[in-house]
Amino acid sequence: MPAGVWVLGGVSLLMDVSSEMIHSLLPLFMVTVLGAGAFAVGLIEGLAEATALIVKVFSGALSDWLGRRKALALAGYALGALSKPLFALAGSTGLVLAARLLDRVGKGVRGAPRDALIADLAPAPMRGAAFGLRQSLDTVGAFLGPLLAVGLMLLWDGDFRAVFWVAVVPGGLAVALLLFGLHEPGPVEAPRRAHPLRRESLRRFGGAYWWVVGLGAVFTLARFSEAFLVLRAQQGGVPVALVPLVMVAMNVVYAATAYPFGRLSDRVDHGRLLALGLVVLIAADLVLAVDRHWAVVLAGVALWGVHMGITQGLLATMVAATAPPELRGTAFGVFNLVAGVAMLLASVIAGLLWDRFGAAATFLAGALFSALALGVLAGRPSGRGRRSTTDC
Numbered sequence: 434m435p436a437g438v439w440v441l442g443g444v445s446l447l448m449d450v451s452s453e454m455i456h457s458l459l460p461l462f463m464v465t466v467l468g469a470g471a472f473a474v475g476l477i478e479g480l481a482e483a484t485a486l487i488v489k490v491f492s493g494a495l496s497d498w499l500g501r502r503k504a505l506a507l508a509g510y511a512l513g514a515l516s517k518p519l520f521a522l523a524g525s526t527g528l529v530l531a532a533r534l535l536d537r538v539g540k541g542v543r544g545a546p547r548d549a550l551i552a553d554l555a556p557a558p559m560r561g562a563a564f565g566l567r568q569s570l571d572t573v574g575a576f577l578g579p580l581l582a583v584g585l586m587l588l589w590d591g592d593f594r595a596v597f598w599v600a601v602v603p604g605g606l607a608v609a610l611l612l613f614g615l616h617e618p619g620p621v622e623a624p625r626r627a628h629p630l631r632r633e634s635l636r637r638f639g640g641a642y643w644w645v646v647g648l649g650a651v652f653t654l655a656r657f658s659e660a661f662l663v664l665r666a667q668q669g670g671v672p673v674a675l676v677p678l679v680m681v682a683m684n685v686v687y688a689a690t691a692y693p694f695g696r697l698s699d700r701v702d703h704g705r706l707l708a709l710g711l712v713v714l715i716a717a718d719l720v721l722a723v724d725r726h727w728a729v730v731l732a733g734v735a736l737w738g739v740h741m742g743i744t745q746g747l748l749a750t751m752v753a754a755t756a757p758p759e760l761r762g763t764a765f766g767v768f769n770l771v772a773g774v775a776m777l778l779a780s781v782i783a784g785l786l787w788d789r790f791g792a793a794a795t796f797l798a799g800a801l802f803s804a805l806a807l808g809v810l811a812g813r814p815s816g817r818g819r820r821s822t823t824d825c
Contacts, residue, residue: 437554438563440614441547442570447607448513449571452536453578453684454600455520457677458586459529460660461667462593469526471664475784477526478658479777481533485769488541496762502546502553503617509543510611512536514604521597545765552753552761553618558699560753564746565695569688572741574603576684579677586674638764642755646768648707649748651809653775655714655802657783657795659683662721662734665792669727682731683738690742698747704810710743711807718800722793733796 463469463477492509496502512535519532548564555563578600585596659680666679698706717736720729749765756764779802786794 434559434563434566435554437615437618438551438566439570440610441551442567443614444510444607444611445547445567445571446574446577447603447610448510449574450578450581451517451600451602451604451607452513453575453680454582454585454603455517455597456660457579457582457663457680458593458596459520459533460663461676463526463529464664464667466593467523467526467529471661471787472781472784473526474660474664475658475780475787477530477533478660479780479784480530481537482658482773482776482780484534485537485541485544485773488538492542492545492762492766494763494766496546496549497760501617502550502762503611503615505546506543506550507608507611509539509541509546510604510608512539512542514601514608515539517597517601517604520600521594541769544769545762548749548753548765549761550617553758557754561698561746561750562692562696564749564753565692565698568691568695568742568746568749572684572688572691576681576688578603579680579684582677583675583681586677591674637757637760638767639755642752642764645748645751645755646771648806648809649752649768650771650775651802651806652707652711652744652748653772654779655711655799655806656740657779657799658776659737660780661783661787661792661795662730662737664787665721665725665796666727666730666734668725668792669730671727679730679734683734683741686735686738687741690739691746694743695746695750698750703747703751706743706747708807708810710740710747711803711810713743714740715800715803715807718796718803722796722800725792 460474460478463474464471469477492505496505499505516532516536516539519528519535523529523532551563551567552560581599582596585599586592589595662679662683663676666676671679694706713736717733717740720736721733723729748768752764752768753761782798783795786798
C-alpha cells in the first residue's frame with residue numbers, strides 16, 4: 434500500500450476524532466441546551482452535508498484543472514479545523530448552522546481532491562483496498578471521537594462546551610500531518626487541457642459513470658443523517674453523557690468491515706455487494722423502527738455500521754473505475770453534488786416524519802427508500818456495477 438494512502442488515512446483519523454467529539458453530542462446540545470426540535474436538527478444536518486457534497490464538484494474540478502490535489506485538500510482540512518471553536522461559542526442554532534456550514538465547506542473542499550489523490554496513488558488492482566483502508570482509518574477516528582466525548586462529559590459533569598474546545602486539538606494535528614507528511618505525485622497529464630466543467634469535458638464520462646451517479650443518489654435518499662441514531666438512543670433512556678457510545682458502536686463495526694469489504698470489492702461483482710449493503714440497511718431500519726430499548730437500538734446501529742462498511746468505499750471505487758484519470762476530481766465532485774441534493778432531501782424528510790409521526794415512521798421510510806434502491810440495482814444494465822479490471 435503506498436505510504437501516501439496511509440498518511441491520508443491518518444489525516445482522516447485525526448480530523449474525524451475532532452469532528453465526532455462534536456457531532457456525537459451536537460444533536461443533544463441543540464435539543465437540550467438550545468431548545469431545537471427534530472426538524473431543526475434534520476434541516477441543519479441536511480444543509481450541512483449537502484453543502485459539503487455540493488462544494489466537492491468545484492474543488493474536484495479545480496484539482497483537475499490545476500493537475501494538483503494536495504493544496505486544495507490542505508485548505509479544506511484547515512477550514513474544518515477553524516470551524517471547531519465556533520461550536521463551543523454557539524449560543525443559538527444560527528451559530529451552530531454557521532459552524533456546521535463552515536466545517537462542511539471544508540469537507541467539501543478536501544473531499545474530491547483527497548479521493549482523487551487516493552486513486553492517483555493506488556494501482557488499479559488494489560484501489561478498492563486503498564479506499565477501504567482510508568475509510569477504516571477514518572472510521573477509527575469516528576469511534577475514538579465519541580469515546581473521548583463520553584469520557585470528558587462524565588469527567589466534566591456534562592459540560593458540552595468544554596468538550597467542544599478539546600476537539601480543536603486533533604483538528605490542528607490533522608492539518609499539520611497533511612502539510613508535512615504527504616508528498617504529492619506528479620500531475621496527471623491530460624491529452625488536452627480543457628475546463629473540467631465544460632460540455633466537451635463532461636461528455637467524456639460514459640454511461641457507466643452516470644449510472645453510478647444515479648445509484649449513489651438513490652443510496653443517499655435511503656440513508657439519512659446519523660444524527661437520528663443519536664436521538665433514537667436518547668429515546669431509549671440512555672443517559673445523555675453515554676449517548677455518544679451509540680456512534681462508537683456504529684463506527685467500530687464500520688471500521689472493522691470497511692477494509693475487508695474494500696478488498697473483496699477488488700475481486701467480486703460490485704452489484705452483488707451493493708445489494709447486500711441495501712439488504713443490511715433495510716434490516717437496520719426495521720430493527721430501529723420496532724423498539725426504542727437500548728439493546729434493540731444497539732443492534733440496529735451495528736447493522737447500520739455493516740451497511741456503511743460494505744457500501745461507502747465501494748461507491749468511491751466505482752466512481753474511480755468509470756472516470757477518465759485526468760477528470761477524477763470532477764467525477765467525484767459531480768457524484769457528490771447529486772448525492773448532496775439527495776442528502777438534504779433525506780434529512781429534511783426524516784426530521785418532518787420524526788416530528789409529526791414519531792421515530793418509527795422515519796426508519797420505516799428509510800427501509801422503503803432502501804427497497805426502492807434495491808429495485809433500481811436489480812434493473813441495472815448488463816455489465817455495469819461489475820468489478821473493473823482496467824484503469825479506465
